[in-house]
Amino acid sequence: MVVKERVRPGGRSARIQASVHAAVDALLEQMDRAELTIPVIAERAGVTPSTIYRRWGNLGELLSDVAVKRLRPAAEPADTGTAKSDLLAWAEQYAEEMSSEVGRAMIRDVMASPTENNAERCCGYTYEQLQAISDRAEARGEAGLDVEAVLDLVVAPIMYRILFLAPPDVAHCRALVERALPGQGQKRGG
Amino acid sequence: MVVKERVRPGGRSARIQASVHAAVDALLEQMDRAELTIPVIAERAGVTPSTIYRRWGNLGELLSDVAVKRLRPAAEPADTGTAKSDLLAWAEQYAEEMSSEVGRAMIRDVMASPTENNAERCCGYTYEQLQAISDRAEARGEAGLDVEAVLDLVVAPIMYRILFLAPPDVAHCRALVERALPGQGQKRGG
DNA sequence: GGGATTAATGCAAATTTTTTGCGTTAGTGG
């Protein structure tokens, strides 16, 4: 079931993995995920179902893999001038992306697999993004971020509310950031 | 798929639902959840598989229902004297229960169903527990809790770390509570 | 490079799960 660091990751395996992932991506835009099955994916990918069963085990593991791949951030966090405004911009975008139906579905998929550590990888991406904001702040001469604290104070509440309560609005994101970085970098470092 | 508030909730339906739930509870202690299937549950419950398929749709929905039922707190939060120590005791127990393998599995199950709002219900239980601590505090003459703030500052970080990072230890729970209720009710209200 | 080795795939049969049509049972309302 371990897809990464396979024993024989050469050409064919990688090609099939890419083909299957692409098939899932394409099919998720055409049909409801309730009617997405492994035979359907296999046909679209030009692969035998048994190949998918042997490599991923079941649909959940496959969707988990696809989701964690899609959750990887494409770019660095936007540079808005200060650590606080960077964090605010990042948090707002993060909340919006994760609140969407596809976002929630991806989170569910990532967490669905008990064996894989996809959830940890997903959090790792977040950690890297926050670290990037912190590093950039220090390069400017600002104070860096306590990334662990930001996880607790900003990221965790956003995720919790999306999953268990209701998607946080922009005002709430702002309040979370304000609590994490009280009175810091207000328009111009006071 | 809507199990609650059915059109005809009388004797038989309730009996079958209880039987199926009991079967799932019993089987989860005997076998790994990977080998738990609807036909197995049906046989144990003395019911036809098609009945389960028609009422719950699939295994995920059924497990979600069972999990949210098991996640309902059995008792009031312990009364330890002050709101802060109550909250700390509650948070430690919550973290420990949810960190366990069965706890994590239940959370996954609850979140797995896209249609049901089991996750919201689960959070509702937490809200009630926190509200009970708050009410008791006010009855004592203490200040009550800002439950929303506690959700953000204590519950959300615990859940986030369990799901995406690593289970929080007792010290971290204490730090979260300290951040939520700074310098309040320290052994004797200063 | 070239051949031996073997992980990974394709194929098809066997198994298991899921769906579906229809008769029966048992709550529900009059």
Add this chain to the structure above:
DNA sequence: CCACTAACGCAAAAAATTTGCATTAATCCC
């Protein structure tokens, strides 16, 4: 007590999953 109908049981059909074996193609070693 009777009519009505939601929910169930049963069995056949359809679909998905597993599994054994032959084939393909990376990887390793020379």
